[in-house]
Amino acid sequence: MIDLQCRSMRDNLLFFGLAEPDGNRKENCVSIVDEFCEDYLGIRNIGQDIERPHRIGRRRSGEFRPVVVKFSSFTIREKVRWNASRLGGTRFGIQEQFPRQIQEQRKQLYPILKDARKRGERATLVVNKLYIDGVEYRGLETLDTCIRGTKDGDEGATHMEG
Structure with missing residues (x-):
């Protein structure tokens, strides 16, 4: 739907x-x-x-x-x-313009996007998914992995080509 x-x-x-x-x-x-x-x-x-x-x-x-x-x-x-x-x-x-449910998801991700950009990381919000340095953000464990710079081999993150 x-x-x-x-x-x-x-x-x-x-x-x-x-x-x-x-x-x-x-x-x-x-x-x-x-x-x-x-x-x-x-x-x-x-x-x-x-x-x-x-x-x-x-x-x-x-x-x-x-x-x-x-x-x-x-x-x-x-x-x-x-x-x-x-x-x-x-x-x-x-x-x-997005449906209300996606707007709410984006609203939750936006502060994380802003923080990542302040740290000099490349952050992109695509519909309702946030990518930080090419890795899909899926919670604090993904963010922690991105900050440490050990993206490769991480099971909890999805890489985005771009």
């Missing part, structure tokens, strides 16, 4: 920090995302590749709800996602 949900969200990205009109005024999310991508990501005319954009969540005073955008293809989605690095230091953010 989770795999099916992931596949249905494959072409989606979440956009954070995009201004929202007050009250119940209608907004054109396609033009909002199109303008944002041109102004902040340097990608022109992305609106023609947007199939279905809409806000998610409940309105809260002083906060902007995220916009979920379904792109016409995975290739277009990746073009936008890779350019999201230009948003550093702004109030905006872009991330992949």
Whole structure:
């Protein structure tokens, strides 16, 4: 079931920090995302590749709800996602959309990812799996193995080529 949900969200990205009109005024999310991508990501005319954009969540005073955008293809989605690095230091953010269960797993792994990067290790979060220096993290014993540098022969870790 989770795999099916992931596949249905494959072409989606979440956009954070995009201004929202007050009250119940209608907004054109396609033009909002199109303008944002041109102004902040340097990608022109992305609106023609947007199939279905809409806000998610409940309105809260002083906060902007995220916009979920379904792109016409995975290739277009990746073009936008890779350019999201230009948003550093702004109030905006872009991330992949995942089912709630995977979001919770990622939330648990994120602090470990940050710590590994602080130690100078190469850490990557791929869907709901964390890789540290090419080894899949599976708990503290894996982390300890990665820190000691004895990855080879470890039964509890899976190596990732990359």
